[in-house]
Amino acid sequence: MNSPSVSQHRYTHQNEPAWSKSEKAIAHRAFDAALEHELQEVIQEAKQKADQIKEPADLWDLEHCLTQRRKEIDRKYDYRYSQLDLVFGRLLREKWINEEDLRGLGEDKMRAIRSYAKFFAGTDPA
Amino acid sequence: MNSPSVSQHRYTHQNEPAWSKSEKAIAHRAFDAALEHELQEVIQEAKQKADQIKEPADLWDLEHCLTQRRKEIDRKYDYRYSQLDLVFGRLLREKWINEEDLRGLGEDKMRAIRSYAKFFAGTDPA
Numbered sequence: 001m002n003s004p005s006v007s008q009h010r011y012t013h014q015n016e017p018a019w020s021k022s023e024k025a026i027a028h029r030a031f032d033a034a035l036e037h038e039l040q041e042v043i044q045e046a047k048q049k050a051d052q053i054k055e056p057a058d059l060w061d062l063e064h065c066l067t068q069r070r071k072e073i074d075r076k077y078d079y080r081y082s083q084l085d086l087v088f089g090r091l092l093r094e095k096w097i098n099e100e101d102l103r104g105l106g107e108d109k110m111r112a113i114r115s116y117a118k119f120f121a122g123t124d125p126a
Numbered sequence: 127m128n129s130p131s132v133s134q135h136r137y138t139h140q141n142e143p144a145w146s147k148s149e150k151a152i153a154h155r156a157f158d159a160a161l162e163h164e165l166q167e168v169i170q171e172a173k174q175k176a177d178q179i180k181e182p183a184d185l186w187d188l189e190h191c192l193t194q195r196r197k198e199i200d201r202k203y204d205y206r207y208s209q210l211d212l213v214f215g216r217l218l219r220e221k222w223i224n225e226e227d228l229r230g231l232g233e234d235k236m237r238a239i240r241s242y243a244k245f246f247a248g249t250d251p252a
Contacts, residue, residue, distance in 0.1 A: 043181075043184075046179065046188065050175075050177070051173065051176070051177075053169050056165045056168075059165070059168060060196060066185065066186075067193070070186060070189060
């Protein structure tokens with residue numbers, strides 16, 4: 001269930017500022033770098049898990065983890081300009097990017113991104 | 127409530143030769159050994175594949191292979207006495223067991239198993 005503030009935020013696209021050409025370039029670079037970084041981490045995790053397999057249960061555990069990670073990454077990395085504030089907010093919260101990677105985006109976008117980052121901080125397990 | 131056809135089907139196994147206690151013990155041992163052997167091979171394949179991962183596509187290829195192997199093994203290792211001739215025929219064909227592992231089974235069963243092994247040989251890709 002979405003909190004009212006999130007729903008409200010999701011459906012105001014027509015009022016959102018457009019992404020300029022230079023902002024799109026920044027967004028693309030930050031998005032690709034975060035995705036690459038996260039995929040490299042999954043690769044390292046998979047190698048480590050595979051290395052530690054001792055019995056069949058470990059094997060199916062690896063399969064399950066890979067499936068989960070693939071689905072999670074598919075859902076998370078949604079490159080639509082209407083979604084990017086939310087996506088970057090989450091990536092910022094999870095430290096796949098930092099504010100420096102987003103330097104050059106308009107202050108309105110940075111405010112929205114930081115606000116999502118705070119939202120995701122609130123959803124972290126205690 | 128059972129449908130007539132299902133009930134009928136369930137009880138047609140009375141024409142098949144029963145498995146004696148000693149045959150069941152032989153079957154169980156051969157079945158478990160083959161499964162263990164095959165799972166160990168999947169573990170080795172997974173470790174090797176993981177070790178060779180260079181890019182994300184290799185990662186999802188590993189996931190896909192594991193899913194396929196799990197489903198194939200689930201389907202193949204069907205320990206129902208009504209299915210065992212077929213199961214052992216396939217395992218014999220694929221060399222997960224040899225005739226020696228089945229020594230002690232009645233000649234009627236061995237005939238059926240060899241016949242299934244031949245059938246599976248016919249379905250091998252050319």
